[in-house]
Amino acid sequence: MINYSDAIISYGNNYRLKKAISSSKNGKRVTIGFIGASVTAEPFDPSLFTRNYVSMFCEDFNKKYGPVKCINAGLCGSSSIIGLYRIQKEIISFEPDIVFIDFGINDYANPDLMECYEGLLRKLLNCSGQPAVIPIYMSLQSFVNSQAQKIPYGKHYDLTMISIRDILKKNIDSGIFKWSDYSTDYGHPHNNGQRFITDCINYCFENVDHAPSDKGYTVPIPLKTSVYENINVTSEIDVTITENDVFEKELVCCRFILFYYLNNQLKYGAAEILIDGKTLCTLQSYNSTAWGNLESAIIFKSEKPQKHKFTIKMLACDKNKIFAIDGFGYC
Numbered sequence: 001m002i003n004y005s006d007a008i009i010s011y012g013n014n015y016r017l018k019k020a021i022s023s024s025k026n027g028k029r030v031t032i033g034f035i036g037a038s039v040t041a042e043p044f045d046p047s048l049f050t051r052n053y054v055s056m057f058c059e060d061f062n063k064k065y066g067p068v069k070c071i072n073a074g075l076c077g078s079s080s081i082i083g084l085y086r087i088q089k090e091i092i093s094f095e096p097d098i099v100f101i102d103f104g105i106n107d108y109a110n111p112d113l114m115e116c117y118e119g120l121l122r123k124l125l126n127c128s129g130q131p132a133v134i135p136i137y138m139s140l141q142s143f144v145n146s147q148a149q150k151i152p153y154g155k156h157y158d159l160t161m162i163s164i165r166d167i168l169k170k171n172i173d174s175g176i177f178k179w180s181d182y183s184t185d186y187g188h189p190h191n192n193g194q195r196f197i198t199d200c201i202n203y204c205f206e207n208v209d210h211a212p213s214d215k216g217y218t219v220p221i222p223l224k225t226s227v228y229e230n231i232n233v234t235s236e237i238d239v240t241i242t243e244n245d246v247f248e249k250e251l252v253c254c255r256f257i258l259f260y261y262l263n264n265q266l267k268y269g270a271a272e273i274l275i276d277g278k279t280l281c282t283l284q285s286y287n288s289t290a291w292g293n294l295e296s297a298i299i300f301k302s303e304k305p306q307k308h309k310f311t312i313k314m315l316a317c318d319k320n321k322i323f324a325i326d327g328f329g330y331c
Contacts, residue, residue: 004203006170009137009151009161011207015214016132017160020097021205024066032058033071033091033131035083036102038188039138039197040074048188053197060202065209071096079106080117081296085233085259085329087123095129100201104137104145104165105187112298118153119228125157125219126229132160136201139165140187141179156223162204164197227255227331235259235327241271243319247312253330256300256310258283261324262290269321273299274311282315285323294326305331 024030034040034054043050058070073090080103107113124133135154137147145165154161171177182193239247268286283297
């Protein structure tokens with residue numbers, strides 16, 4: 001017998017979530033956004049799964065509570081940094097009532113990444129729609145994910161948090177079911193596994209629905225930093241650098257993040273990144289396991305915003321190759 005309470009890390013402050021559920025019960029269509037990686041993304045390999053928890057849960061929500069609009073912004077291979085880059089256009093612009101965040105697998109224990117994660121949380125919590133924000137932590141077969149680093153942020157912001165990792169581990173360790181009942185590879189749930197995730201979320205929502213309502217919610221001060229909360233994002237430059245091209249940008253900032261594409265084609269190469277004429281680093285866009293996926297790199301950090309000139313050009317040894325930039329973020 002599966003005890004779905006094993007998936008609940010915390011219910012947190014339920015004011016915003018109960019408000020959304022109540023609105024739906026009263027006939028108002030609520031918008032639920034999902035941002036995350038491959039488990040959340042639309043099915044990308046029919047040999048693994050043909051439906052995912054996003055569509056299943058939205059169907060269940062519509063049947064149980066009322067009308068719902070579902071926004072799926074899942075992207076294979078993405079992290080909290082890429083989520084921060086995409087969140088305004090692909091989630092916040094739709095004025096969601098509820099937002100699920102799934103970056104538990106692709107994130108790792110890195111202070112820079114946790115700064116971006118907190119910025120992502122604060123950006124959502126402080127946006128005009130005031131959505132309920134729900135981190136959901138998926139799992140690899142090894143039960144490795146980044147929830148240990150993220151749970152302190154969820155507790156600080158008093159969020160509802162769901163751990164698929166915790167309930168999987170408990171049930172597999174106790175012999176109630178096997179990993180193959182959830183997935184046929186190292187981390188992507190098959191259709192039954194996606195249903196299992198959905199049932200965990202349904203259990204959470206049912207308990208929130210029946211619980212007394214908290215009287216309100218106030219976003220607390222940052223746990224670590226709010227530096228990325230007001231990040232400026234340019235996501236439509238779509239520049240491909242060749243040996244004859246140089247990308248230059250003058251910015252007043254204390255953080256600069258580049259978003260570029262990895263590819264397994266040999267025509268992709270390495271770019272040199274300079275600040276005020278001095279080399280900062282090089283970035284390699286060729287990767288034998290890549291599929292044209294979006295990648296990110298925090299290029300520059302400082303304590304105070306100052307004016308800098310950033311230059312990106314092909315590395316001399318790769319001058320006959322290309323480097324594809326999707327956009328950048330700075331704050």
